[in-house]
Amino acid sequence: xxxxxxxxxxxxQNRKAELYKALGHPARIAIIEFLINQDSCVCGDIVxxxxxxxxxxxxxxxxxxxxxxxxGDIEGVKTCYCIDDKVWxxxxxxxxxxxxxxxxxxxxx
Amino acid sequence: xxxxxxxxxxxxQNRKAELYKALGHPARIAIIEFLINQDSCVCGDIVxxxxxxxxxxxxxxxxxxxxxxxxGDIEGVKTCYCIDDKVWxxxxxxxxxxxxxxxxxxxxx
DNA sequence: TTATTTAATCGTAATATTACGATAGAATAA
DNA sequence: TTATTCTATCGTAATATTACGATTAAATAA
Numbered sequence: 001x002x003x004x005x006x007x008x009x010x011x012x013q014n015r016k017a018e019l020y021k022a023l024g025h026p027a028r029i030a031i032i033e034f035l036i037n038q039d040s041c042v043c044g045d046i047v048x049x050x051x052x053x054x055x056x057x058x059x060x061x062x063x064x065x066x067x068x069x070x071x072g073d074i075e076g077v078k079t080c081y082c083i084d085d086k087v088w089x090x091x092x093x094x095x096x097x098x099x100x101x102x103x104x105x106x107x108x109x
Numbered sequence: 110x111x112x113x114x115x116x117x118x119x120x121x122q123n124r125k126a127e128l129y130k131a132l133g134h135p136a137r138i139a140i141i142e143f144l145i146n147q148d149s150c151v152c153g154d155i156v157x158x159x160x161x162x163x164x165x166x167x168x169x170x171x172x173x174x175x176x177x178x179x180x181g182d183i184e185g186v187k188t189c190y191c192i193d194d195k196v197w198x199x200x201x202x203x204x205x206x207x208x209x210x211x212x213x214x215x216x217x218x
Numbered sequence: 219t220t221a222t223t224t225a226a227t228c229g230t231a232a233t234a235t236t237a238c239g240a241t242a243g244a245a246t247a248a
Numbered sequence: 249t250t251a252t253t254c255t256a257t258c259g260t261a262a263t264a265t266t267a268c269g270a271t272t273a274a275a276t277a278a
Contacts, residue, residue, distance in 0.1 A: 001237045002263030008160035009135035013142070021133025025266085026118035026126040033122070036211045043225060051117035056267050058226060063265095077224045077275045083211055092208045099201045102145045102192055110267045111233030134236085152255060165237050167256060172235095186245045186254045 016098070019091050022067040027052055027060050035070065035083055043072075043079045125207070128200050131176040136161055136169050144179065144192055152181075152188045 006014055023029060027050060034049055035041055043061065047054045061081060064070045068087040073080045115123055132138060136159060143158055144150055152170065156163045170190060173179045177196040182189045 001261070002235050002265090004134060004136075004236065004264095005161065006135065009139060013135040013138045016138050017133050017135040020129045020138075024126050024130030024133040025113060026115065026122040027113075027266090029122045029126050029129075030118060033210075044223090047225090052114065052266095053268055054225070055227080055269075059266080062226085074225090074274090077222095079225060088208075088211060095204045095208060099197075099204060101142075102197060110231070111235090111265050113234095113266065136236090153253090156255090161236095162238055163255070164239075164257080168236080171256085183244090183255090186252095188255060 016094060018067050019069070019094065022064055022069060025060065027057070028064055031057070031060060031064065031081075032069070032083070035081060041080045041082050043081060046081070125203060127176055128178070128203065131173055131178055134169065136166070137173055140166070140169060140173065140190075141178070141192070144190060150189045150191050152190060155190070 009017075023032070030050055031046055034046055038045070038049075043058075046061070047057050050057055052060075061070070061072070065072060065081075068084055069091070070081050071084045073082070118126075132141070139159055140155055143155055147154070147158075152167075155170070156166050159166055161169075170179070170181070174181055174190075177193055178200065179190050180193045182191070
């Protein structure tokens with residue numbers, strides 16, 4: 001089917017999965033790493049850096065934008081992509097909580 | 110194409126993406142949450158808990174097992190699934206490093 | 219104005235994912 | 249032995265994802 005039964009799960013479970021899924025592709029990891037490490041946030045610079053076509057990268061940027069991890073600012077002919085502080089913090093909190101909810105003590109086998 | 114150009118990215122980028130991707134489905138989030146919060150780790154109990162068929166859940170369990178997040182122990186007729194401490198720690202470390210590599214100071218727009 | 223640059227979107231092909239029922243195989247119970 | 253229980257796997261259908269070239273649209277440059 002290829003269609004996820006979203007309605008069967010909680011809002012929080014879906015949001016969690018959505019954020020993880022957005023980072024579930026090496027190109028999108030590379031894009032985020034680029035935005036963090038480089039001074040530039042210009043779309044064209046990302047395209048030059050990554051081994052994928054312009055249209056493919058544009059598609060990946062859109063997915064990251066859809067979940068809110070990044071935001072795009074059109075500046076004349078160019079577009080500047082940046083990490084969204086609020087969503088990054090949301091993701092950070094969510095991860096910490098999720099990670100720390102498991103302790104080795106609770107293991108059974 | 111539906112095929113990821115894995116070879117164009119680093120091992121670490123691919124591993125990161127692979128781990129995130131494994132958690133990029135609400136059913137798999139629910140499975141992990143169940144394993145963390147319940148005493149049980151028996152496959153059948155997971156199937157009873159989640160709103161999906163036995164075969165679908167078996168498939169999701171396999172994906173989590175493939176990236177190493179969980180491991181399965183066959184105990185007679187039943188199978189016990191547990192979180193793998195080592196991989197969980199790897200994921201935790203990876204997340205922390207990734208999250209903390211961004212600071213709001215570095216934002217540009 | 220016309221040309222150029224930049225990035226989003228469209229169309230499309232190949233492959234992957236999600237989901238289920240049916241089946242199979244292994245372990246235990248009767 | 250035979251029946252039952254449990255879970256993995258197979259086969260399949262519907263949908264999603266990934267990737268690219270071509271096109272479009274908007275802004276700037278010539």
